[in-house]
Amino acid sequence: MLVAPLEEAWHAAIAKVLGAHGFPALGDTSRLGPLVAKLSDAYNSAGTASRDLLPARLAFSFARDVPKSAGAVRELVLLGKLAITEGRPLRVLDIGAGLGATTWGVARALEAAGQRGDLDAVWVDSDAAAMALGTELGEARGPTPVRIRVRTIASETPRGGPPFDLVLLGQVLSELDRGLAPDARVAKHAERLRVLLESRVAPNGSLVVIEPALRERTRHLHAVRDLVLAAAAGVEAGKREAVTVFAPCLHAGACPALAAVGDWCHEDLPVDLPPWLAPLARAAGLRWQGLTFSYLVLRKDGATLAERGFPYRVISGPLVTKGKRELFLCGAPARSAAEKGGGPEEGKAAGESAPPTRVRVQRLDRHATPENAAWSELGRGDLVRMTPPPELPATSGAGVGKLGPATRVDVARAKEY
DSSP: OOSOOOOHHHHHHHHHHHHHTTOOOTTOHHHHHHHHHHHHHHHHTTOOOOGGGHHHIIIIIHHHHHHHHHHHHHHHHHTTSSOOOTTSOEEEEEETOTTSHHHHHHHHHHHHTTOOEEEEEEEEESOHHHHHHHHHHHHHHOOOSEEEEEEEEESSSOOOOSOEEEEEEESOGGGSOTTSOHHHHHHHHHHHHHHHHHHHEEEEEEEEEEEOSOHHHHHHHHHHHHHHHHHHHTSOTTSSOOOEEEESOSOOSOOGGGGSTTOOOOEEESOOOOGGGHHHHHHHTOOOSOEEEEEEEEESSOOOGGGGSOOEEEOSOOEEETTEEEEEEEEOOBOOHHHHTOOHHHHTOTTOBOOOEEEEEEEEGGGOOSTTGGGGGOOTTOEEEEESOOOOOSSTTSOEEEOOTTOEEEEEOGGGO
């Protein structure tokens, strides 16, 4: 699996660095627990972690954030859009790097896919102490199949230089411009991403944004996404590079979740904290089961996750009631020729699809067959293909799609990669 908890070697490295700085030991939950709880409160209120919370970030947040980053790039790795080529290091810019967890998540996803080589990372953060601690932690971890070489820049914004294969913003937008009105904040963050794409991302590179799986912060990311795409679409052809959403969306239309106040999309993978951190999570009153986060992957080369051939993503847990199993799906399937009023060849036109929609689809238990058996195991984040596609509502809230016994269901399971 490309997304996994930290292994035992990290336990030893974290314990070593905690001890070297006189911080509470991992087993000292009576001292670390309150610090981790305070850190969680700061993040949940969109605050900034103070210097006295560095022990909590090292002991707890690092282990939680590394798999989030791996999860956000896993689809890039699977489709070969993120790879270390022979004789050339992978160039990564990590903005708001902190302890370097986001960079380490990328390295671990690459390693899990069997890749080996060098990753040259530039860490940019105004917190020089956190980056120094992160560098020390990497040295304590020792050699790994993907070798990370780090250069740190104590700044709030990245400086000039050549473009990068990967630009990361791990839980950065949440901390920026909190005093602005919501619309102004969305506009400023969309412009920030646009500038990064144009100036810092290589032509075949990626920009990855990771945010907490909290409703308002995720909806903010959805709105930023829409504005980035709208601005790119509004520019005359040839005057600016194209912008495409690689993941998690399977379409480039407006986010359907924003149509309803309470809707938002996030990942929830079955990746727990390592066992040695469960006591600390309990002491802080936090969960250690599962991994939740929101993310956005943008590119300039037209590559999208839709290349895998699955038009829908599951965006909910299963809704199981007597006699049926339902799921919410989001996607924009290709239009048929009949829908467009054209012939068969017109129906195959590249890039033509129905408007994106968030739909509720059900399969009655009496309609369960070997062809649609995969429906019984679908979970949040999975990619789905239904053949032939069932009749689906055109818009959210317009009804429920029905999955019949003859429909074949194919799936790419998020939890398996």
